[in-house]
Structure formats: structure tokens, C-alpha cells
Amino acid sequence: MKYESVTIKDIALKLNLSTSTVSRALRGSYEISDKTKKLVEDYAKKINYHPNPIALSLKERRSHTIGIVVPEIANNFFSQAINGIESIAYGSGYHVSISQSHESFDRELIIVQHMASRSIDGLLISVSSETKDSSYLKSLHDRGMPIVFFDRIIDEIDTFKVVCDNFKGAYDATTHLIKQGFKNIGHITSSAHLFITRKRLEGYKKALADHKLLYKESLVKHCDHGGMDVEEVKKAVNELFNAKDKPDAILSAGDRITTVMISVIKNYKSINKDIAYLGFSNSELTDMFSPSLTAVCQPAFEMGKVATELLIKLIESKRPIKEFETKIMESKIVIKESSIKKR
Amino acid sequence: MKYESVTIKDIALKLNLSTSTVSRALRGSYEISDKTKKLVEDYAKKINYHPNPIALSLKERRSHTIGIVVPEIANNFFSQAINGIESIAYGSGYHVSISQSHESFDRELIIVQHMASRSIDGLLISVSSETKDSSYLKSLHDRGMPIVFFDRIIDEIDTFKVVCDNFKGAYDATTHLIKQGFKNIGHITSSAHLFITRKRLEGYKKALADHKLLYKESLVKHCDHGGMDVEEVKKAVNELFNAKDKPDAILSAGDRITTVMISVIKNYKSINKDIAYLGFSNSELTDMFSPSLTAVCQPAFEMGKVATELLIKLIESKRPIKEFETKIMESKIVIKESSIKKR
DNA sequence: GTACAATTTGGTATCGTTTGCGTAAATAAA
DNA sequence: TTTATTTACGCAAACGATACCAAATTGTAC
Numbered sequence: 001m002k003y004e005s006v007t008i009k010d011i012a013l014k015l016n017l018s019t020s021t022v023s024r025a026l027r028g029s030y031e032i033s034d035k036t037k038k039l040v041e042d043y044a045k046k047i048n049y050h051p052n053p054i055a056l057s058l059k060e061r062r063s064h065t066i067g068i069v070v071p072e073i074a075n076n077f078f079s080q081a082i083n084g085i086e087s088i089a090y091g092s093g094y095h096v097s098i099s100q101s102h103e104s105f106d107r108e109l110i111i112v113q114h115m116a117s118r119s120i121d122g123l124l125i126s127v128s129s130e131t132k133d134s135s136y137l138k139s140l141h142d143r144g145m146p147i148v149f150f151d152r153i154i155d156e157i158d159t160f161k162v163v164c165d166n167f168k169g170a171y172d173a174t175t176h177l178i179k180q181g182f183k184n185i186g187h188i189t190s191s192a193h194l195f196i197t198r199k200r201l202e203g204y205k206k207a208l209a210d211h212k213l214l215y216k217e218s219l220v221k222h223c224d225h226g227g228m229d230v231e232e233v234k235k236a237v238n239e240l241f242n243a244k245d246k247p248d249a250i251l252s253a254g255d256r257i258t259t260v261m262i263s264v265i266k267n268y269k270s271i272n273k274d275i276a277y278l279g280f281s282n283s284e285l286t287d288m289f290s291p292s293l294t295a296v297c298q299p300a301f302e303m304g305k306v307a308t309e310l311l312i313k314l315i316e317s318k319r320p321i322k323e324f325e326t327k328i329m330e331s332k333i334v335i336k337e338s339s340i341k342k343r
Numbered sequence: 344m345k346y347e348s349v350t351i352k353d354i355a356l357k358l359n360l361s362t363s364t365v366s367r368a369l370r371g372s373y374e375i376s377d378k379t380k381k382l383v384e385d386y387a388k389k390i391n392y393h394p395n396p397i398a399l400s401l402k403e404r405r406s407h408t409i410g411i412v413v414p415e416i417a418n419n420f421f422s423q424a425i426n427g428i429e430s431i432a433y434g435s436g437y438h439v440s441i442s443q444s445h446e447s448f449d450r451e452l453i454i455v456q457h458m459a460s461r462s463i464d465g466l467l468i469s470v471s472s473e474t475k476d477s478s479y480l481k482s483l484h485d486r487g488m489p490i491v492f493f494d495r496i497i498d499e500i501d502t503f504k505v506v507c508d509n510f511k512g513a514y515d516a517t518t519h520l521i522k523q524g525f526k527n528i529g530h531i532t533s534s535a536h537l538f539i540t541r542k543r544l545e546g547y548k549k550a551l552a553d554h555k556l557l558y559k560e561s562l563v564k565h566c567d568h569g570g571m572d573v574e575e576v577k578k579a580v581n582e583l584f585n586a587k588d589k590p591d592a593i594l595s596a597g598d599r600i601t602t603v604m605i606s607v608i609k610n611y612k613s614i615n616k617d618i619a620y621l622g623f624s625n626s627e628l629t630d631m632f633s634p635s636l637t638a639v640c641q642p643a644f645e646m647g648k649v650a651t652e653l654l655i656k657l658i659e660s661k662r663p664i665k666e667f668e669t670k671i672m673e674s675k676i677v678i679k680e681s682s683i684k685k686r
Numbered sequence: 687g688t689a690c691a692a693t694t695t696g697g698t699a700t701c702g703t704t705t706g707c708g709t710a711a712a713t714a715a716a
Numbered sequence: 717t718t719t720a721t722t723t724a725c726g727c728a729a730a731c732g733a734t735a736c737c738a739a740a741t742t743g744t745a746c
Contacts, residue, residue, distance in 0.1 A: 005460065005486075007732055018696045023734060033694060053461050054400045055732035058701045063397075073425065073441075079417035086443070095457060098416075098441040100429070114438060117348065118396050143348075262631055285626070288605055290633025350702055361726045366704060376724060398702035401731045 006049050015043060026051075057119050065095045066311060067120035069111055071103045071128050071152070071226060075255045076282035077300045078126065081150065084304025085124060092312050094121070103228045105130035112140065122146035122311045124304075127154060129191040129226035146314035150307040151298075153326075155195050160310040161326040162303050166196045169296040169331040170203030170251065173278050176294070176333060177249045178211045180341040182276055186219040186240045186247030188233070188261055190226045190254050197222070200253045200280075219247055227256030230264075237264045241271055249276035249339070255283060262289065278339040280331075291337035298331045349392050358386060369394075400462050408438045409654060410463035412454055414446045414471050414495070414569060418598045419625035420643045421469065424493065427647025428467060435655050437464070446571045448473035455483065465489035465654045467647075470497060472534040472569035489657035493650040494641075496669075498538050503653040504669040505646050509539045512639040512674040513546030513594065516621050519637070519676060520592045521554045523684040525619060529562045529583050529590030531576070531604055533569045533597050540565070543596045543623075562590055570599030573607075580607045584614055592619040592682070598626060605632065621682040623674075634680035641674045 008026070012019045017036070025032045025040035026049075057063040066089050070078040082098060089096050097120065101108035108128045113136075115123065123145060127134070134154040141147050141157055150162040177185050187204050190197045201220065208215050221236035223229070240247055252258045258279030265271055278294045286293035306327050314321060351369075355362045360379070368375045368383035369392075375383075400406040409432050413421040425441060432439050440463060444451035451471045456479075458466065466488060470477070477497040484490050484500055493505040520528050530547050533540045544563065551558050564579035566572070583590055595601045601622030608614055621637045629636035649670050657664060 008734095009732075019733075020697080020735080021695055023732095024695090027734085031694060036694080050456070050460050052401075052732050053457075054397060054406070055701090056734085057397045058395075058401055058703095058731090059733055059735095061701075073416045074419060074422035076417060079422075082416065096442075099439075113393070114396075117393050259628055259631070263627075266631065283628070284606075285602055285628050285632075288602070288609065288632045289628075290631070351704095352702075362703075363705075363727075364725055366702095367725090370704085374724060379724080395702050398731090399704085401701090401733095402703055402705095404731075 005052065006047050007052065011040060011043055011049060015039060061119065062121050063119040064093060065097055065120050067115035067123045068096055068098045069101060069108060069123065069125040071101050071126065073098065073100055076284065077255050077298055080282055080300035081304035084301035085308045088305050088308035094312070101128040103128045103130060103226050109136055112136065116140055116145060122315045124148050124150060124307055124311055126150050126152040129194060129224060132193050146311060148307045148311040148314065150303055151196065153195050158324055160314065160324050162307040162310070162329065163196065163326065164298045164303065164329045164331040166199035167203040169280065170200040171207045172333050173251055173296050174204045174207035176335065177251065177276065177278060177339060178207065178213065180276065180339060182249035182341065183213065184219065184245065184248045186250040188221045188223065188236050188250060188252045188257055190222065190257065191224050192222050197253065204251060216245065218243060218245060223257055227254055227260050230260055233257060233260040234264050237261060237268065252277065252279040255281045274342050276339050276341065294334065294336045294339035296331050296333050299329050303329055348395065349390050350395065354383060354386055354392060358382060404462065405464050406462040407436060408440050408463050410458035410466045411439055411441045412444060412451060412466065412468040414444050414469065416441065416443055419627065420598050420641055423625055423643035424647035427644035428651045431648050431651035437655070444471040446471045446473060446569050452479055455479065459483055459488060465658045467491050467493060467650055467654055469493055469495040472537060472567060475536050489654060491650045491654040491657065493646055494539065496538050501667055503657065503667050505650040505653070505672065506539065506669065507641045507646065507672045507674040509542035510546040512623065513543040514550045515676050516594055516639050517547045517550035519678065520594065520619065520621060520682060521550065521556065523619065523682060525592035525684065526556065527562065527588065527591045529593040531564045531566065531579050531593060531595045531600055533565065533600065534567050535565050540596065547594060559588065561586060561588060566600055569597055570603050573603055576600060576603040577607050580604060580611065595620065595622040598624050617685050619682050619684065637677065637679045637682035639674050639676050642672050646672055
């Protein structure tokens with residue numbers, strides 16, 4: 001079955017005009033008489049003519065479409081960011097094309113390449129936890145594709161970036177736990193090579209140091225699939241609590257890692273239920289957890305908006321932009337029950 | 344800035360061949376000598392040639408892309424369904440283009456029209472709670488666009504549909520509550536005109552009738568924005584609990600309505616905390632709620648898969664398909680704490 | 687009435703790709 | 717050697733729309 005649509009040619013034929021005249025009439029060119037314009041416009045409306053965007057894309061070599069690549073849409077941070085992106089994109093006449101890498105590098109590569117060849121005008125991407133090699137993005141960028149990174153950024157590629165203050169987020173969270181009286185704080189986080197992972201780890205370390213607590217590598221566990229694989233989180237939790245030196249509180253990085261961690265903790269009989277935890281999360285549901293979750297919440301919607309504004313600036317700029325900035329936005333820590341020391 | 348890509352012409356020029364020869368060589372046509380084929384293939388690989396999908400779409404009038412329209416991706420049911428859709432689509436060589444209506448009819452209309460003109464090969468849609476007028480879909484369908492509905496279906500349009508057994512889901516859920524000893528069960532649900540809303544309401548009514556309980560219209564509240572608007576849920580809860588005849592249990596329909604309802608209930612001081620509830624939800628987090636949530640869970644991933652298989656069948660069928668079926672899948676009720684009667 | 691400008695329209699190339707048709711050269715058959 | 721048949725390739729049209737350039741028509745001035 002094939003979907004048939006009406007073209008400029010149909011109009012030209014019917015009205016005994018050339019396609020060029022019809023085209024110009026429809027775009028309101030000054031060189032077409034009002035009479036002809038009216039004729040064409042009326043008939044176009046009557047038969048419900050819409051220009052074929054595929055043909056336009058081919059001709060103009062742009063699609064008025066922004067590509068979005070995120071690890072996972074079933075993640076509040078990303079779905080909120082997407083909403084922010086859409087709010088700006090639609091307002092500026094762009095459509096968006098959303099794809100998920102599912103934290104897989106291979107899939108990410110395929111998706112981005114497909115998008116590039118489908119003439120997206122620009123790319124908004126938060127890379128997968130597996131993405132160590134960013135050369136494919138580098139080369140795309142070098143060939144002129146406007147790219148803006150958000151959240152999971154690639155530091156080596158020189159373009160606009162939008163992150164939240166991961167260092168401060170982790171620092172504040174850790175400090176909060178320390179002030180509650182916890183002395184042995186574990187950290188479950190994402191792939192070690194991710195920029196945000198490094199920043200969060202730095203914040204965590206700095207808070208420990210500032211409060212004269214020893215940093216112990218054994219208390220930090222990495223989940224290379226960002227929590228997509230429940231087993232890796234289970235393993236991390238296991239290792240933490242089966243060690244001689246057990247943590248009394250845990251800081252987790254990332255929406256998914258946080259929720260999986262909580263469910264793992266809940267289901268482990270051997271774990272002291274007094275364990276405190278605090279996670280990076282944008283879920284609206286954490287209030288309903290028991291205990292309710294203290295979380296570092298990122299301004300996802302806002303980040304999506306800002307990233308999109310920057311991208312559109314890149315796309316629509318007449319001359320190549322050389323000066324790039326990295327927008328750092330504030331995350332905020334919402335204190336609930338899970339991080340409070342029981343006495 | 345403009346992204347430049349390498350074309351068949353570049354190859355032809357470099358190799359002193361015509362574009363037709365290059366094209367044929369690349370597609371392995373029998374009328375090209377092995378020598379030339381090798382030459383072309385090697386060079387194409389060397390300069391990393393990829394056919395321009397836009398040009399192909401224009402020529403072949405298909406895009407190998409499936410459009411997905413859902414009310415909201417930040418909803419476990421839909422994000423799981425999307426994962427199911429992707430699993431089949433990618434496996435069959437299709438890409439997907441995801442868009443959200445945000446439960447708005449106007450936005451849905453724009454999105455679908457944009458997709459149609461961008462030559463999607465077929466459409467998978469779960470309509471917004473505002474969609475009463477489906478004539479635009481009807482006309483699209485009449486003009487040959489393959490469409491498969493899932494979850495929020497339009498009964499009047501004759502094509503493939505995938506739903507889960509909403510009647511049974513609601514019937515079983517209501518029966519469970521009745522067996523727990525609740526006698527005055529409220530029902531908060533989505534727009535009255537939605538097919539799934541009607542079916543769930545029927546299941547609810549039937550369960551009441553089968554257990555000799557009176558159906559009271561005052562105990563049924565509709566949220567016309569499917570829970571997107573917190574106020575409407577608040578209002579529904581308010582009305583239920585400010586009436587003389589208060590419910591002792593509530594059945595809610597839809598992921599979002601369920602979670603918003605719970606948070607509303609939790610925050611209302613005046614509501615008896617012994618109120619029982621049971622919701623339609625696909626969230627993995629309901630285990631962590633307190634009380635943990637008894638939920639009717641839909642086979643979202645599976646539904647996405649089945650819908651996509653049907654759509655691809657429609658797309659690739661040589662002759663128009665006249666016989667359509669509606670796949671009805673089993674939902675299952677997972678009993679936790681929130682629906683258990685306290686004694 | 688002629689010359690020239692202004693206005694309005696048509697022809698055609700173009701974007702990147704595929705494909706039917708034509709044809710030159712190479713090979714096979716007579 | 718002549719004729720028939722392959723083989724291997726090029727030309728050009730097409731998909732839908734735009735835009736440059738040329739041309740036709742009309743109007744204006746002398």
C-alpha cells in the first residue's frame with residue numbers, strides 16, 4: 001500500500017500553469033500577479049496541498065529536524081530534558097527525532113549515523129555509558145554537524161555543552177551525609193570514563209577530605225551499564241556489604257542506579273535496614289518510597305531548553321562559531337527521610 | 344554551517360564512470376563487471392559512502408521509518424511499549440520516529456500530519472485523552488497510510504488494533520477489592536470517550552453487579568487530561584472524599600492517574616490512611632512505595648512488539664489487506680499491600 | 687507607431703538516487 | 717568475414733520542490 005499525496009505538479013496541471021509559477025505563488029513571491037496567487041492558493045487549499053518535506057530536505061539540504069539521542073527515555077531525567085528540548089524546538093519551527101542508545105555504544109553509533117544521513121540539522125546528545133571512543137562524533141562535528149552535548153558530555157569535543165554542577169551536587173550530598181553523622185560513605189556510580197562520573201567522584205572525595213574523612217577506593221563501585229543491568233548493581237551492593245569495612249550510607253549517581261540500588265537493598269535480608277542512602281534522581285515518585293528518598297535533582301527541563309537554544313544558535317548562525325561555552329546549571333538536593341540518621 | 348556528505352557522483356567522477364554504473368555496482372547488479380564492481384565498492388568504502396536516505400525516500404516514496412505517537416514517554420507503559428516496538432522494528436530494518444502528544448489533540452494532529460508528509464511508512468498510535476474526533480486519522484487511513492492502534496485505540500477505524508483486556512483487568516481488580524471486604528469502591532479514570540476507559544468502566548460495573556453491589560455514578564470520576572493535570576486528579580479525589588458517601592477503596596486507571604492520586608491521598612490530612620487503592624500501572628517502582636502498590640500491569644513490551652509486527656505486515660503486503668483483527672492481550676494483577684484490608 | 691521598461695510567466699537545472707533504454711565493444715555462431 | 721548475441725556501460729528521466737535566467741505580455745513614454 002502506498003500513501004499518495006498531492007504535489008505542485010497536480011496544481012500546475014489543473015490550472016494550466018508551470019510548476020515554477022505555482023511554487024512562487026504559494027510562497028507569495030512578489031513577481032506573481034495577485035490574481036494567479038489567489039487562484040493557486042485557493043486550489044491548493046481545496047485539495048489540501050502540503051509541500052513534501054522530503055523533497056525540500058533534498059533541495060535545501062536541511063530538514064528542520066533536531067536529532068535527540070539519549071541512553072533511555074524511561075528515565076525521568078531524560079524524559080524531562082526531552083520535554084524541555086521540545087518546548088524550545090517546536091517554538092522555533094523545528095521537529096525532533098528521538099532515539100535511545102540503551103546505553104549501548106554500537107546502537108548509539110548506528111543511530112547517530114542514520115540521523116546524520118537523514119539530514120538532521122543538528123544533534124543533541126547525552127552519550128551512553130559505554131561510549132569511550134568519541135571519534136565518530138568528532139569527525140561528524142568536524143564535517144560541520146552542529147552538536148550540543150548535555151548531561152553526559154564529551155569533554156574533548158569543542159562545542160557547546162550543558163551540564164549541571166555535578167561536582168557540587170555530589171559534594172553537597174556527601175557533606176549532608178557527613179553532617180548526619182555517617183562516617184563510612186559508599187558511592188555507587190556509572191562508568192569511570194564518563195565526565196559526569198569523574199566530576200561526581202571528585203565532589204564526593206572533596207567532601208570527605210574537607211571533613212577529614214579518609215577516601216577508600218573499596219567504597220566506590222562502578223556500574224558500566226549505568227544501571228541498565230540489574231546484576232551489576234546487585235554485584236556492587238553485594239561487594240559493598242560483604243566487605244569487612246561496610247558502609248553506613250551510600251551515595252548513588254544516576255536515576256536508574258538509584259532505584260535499582262534501593263530495590264536491591266530492600267530485598268537483601270543481610271543488609272542493616274538502617275542504612276542511609278541518597279541518590280541522584282529526577283523521579284517524581286521518590287516521595288512515595290519508604291523511606292522517602294533524599295535526592296540530588298537536576299534541572300532537566302531547563303537543561304533541555306538551554307541545550308536546544310544553543311543548538312539552534314549553532315544551526316542558524318551565518319558564520320562558523322568558534323567560541324563555545326559550557327553552561328553549568330545548579331542541581332538541588334531535596335532532603336527527605338532516606339538520608340536521615342536514626343538515633 | 345552545513346554538513347556535507349559524499350555522494351554517488353563523487354565516486355563516479357573520481358572513477359570516470361557514470362552515476363548509473365556506480366549505483367548499479369553498489370547494488371550488485373549483474374550487468375556490471377566484477378572488476379568495476381570491486382573498484383567502486385573499494386572506493387566507496389574508502390571514502391565512507393552512504394546512500395542518502397532523503398534522496399531514496401523521494402525516489403522510492405518510502406522512508407523505512409515507522410512513526411510512533413504516544414501521549415507521553417515519561418510513562419512506563421509507553422516507554423516499555425516503545426522498547427517492544429523498537430525491538431521488532433530494528434530487527435526488520437525499520438527506524439522509528441517517536442513523538443509525544445502530551446495528551447493534546449492539537450499537538451497530536453500536527454505531529455501526525457508532519458509524519459505523514461515526511462513519508463513514514465506506517466503509523467503506530469495511542470491517541471491522546473483529548474482525541475474525540477478521529478476523522479483526520481480516518482482520512483489518512485483511507486488514503487492508504489498503514490496504521491495500527493495500540494492501547495488507546497479508535498474503535499471506528501477499521502485496521503489492526505492491539506489492546507489488553509481492559510474489561511477483565513478492571514473486573515479482576517474490582518473483584519479483588521470486593522473480596523477484601525470493601526463495599527464502596529471508587530473509580531478514578533481517564534476521559535469518558537476513550538475506548539479503554541469505557542471497557543474498564545464496564546469491567547468495574549460488572550464486578551460490582553456480579554457481587555451484588557450497587558453501582559453509584561458519584562463514585563466514578565473522570566480526568567480529561569489523563570492525569571497530566573495534577574489539579575484534575577486533586578479535584579477528583581476531593582470530590583470523592585468530601586461527599587457524604589465516601590469510598591473505602593479506589594480503583595484508578597492509568598499510570599499517571601495512579602501515581603498522582605497516591606501522592607494526593609498521601610498529602611490529604613483528612614483522608615483516612617486506611618483507604619485501599621489499586622491502580623493500572625507499569626512502573627517498576629511501585630514496590631518501593633509505602634504501602635507497596637497493588638497494580639494491574641499491562642504487557643506493554645509485548646503489545647509494542649505485536650503492534651509492530653502487524654504494522655510491518657500491513658506495510659509490506661502486496662495487496663491491500665481487508666481482514667483486520669484486534670489482538671487482546673492479558674493484563675495481570677500483582678497484589679501487594681495497598682489493596683489489602685487492614686483488620 | 688516605435689522603443690523600452692515593467693510585470694508576469696515558463697523553461698530548465700538542481701538536490702542524490704534508481705532504472706529503462708540505447709549502444710559500443712567484445713564474443714560467439716554461421 | 718559477416719551476422720547474431722552478450723556484456724558492460726552511459727544517457728536521461730523521474731521523485732517534488734526551488735531558483736536562476738529567459739521570454740512573453742502588457743503598459744508607458746515619446
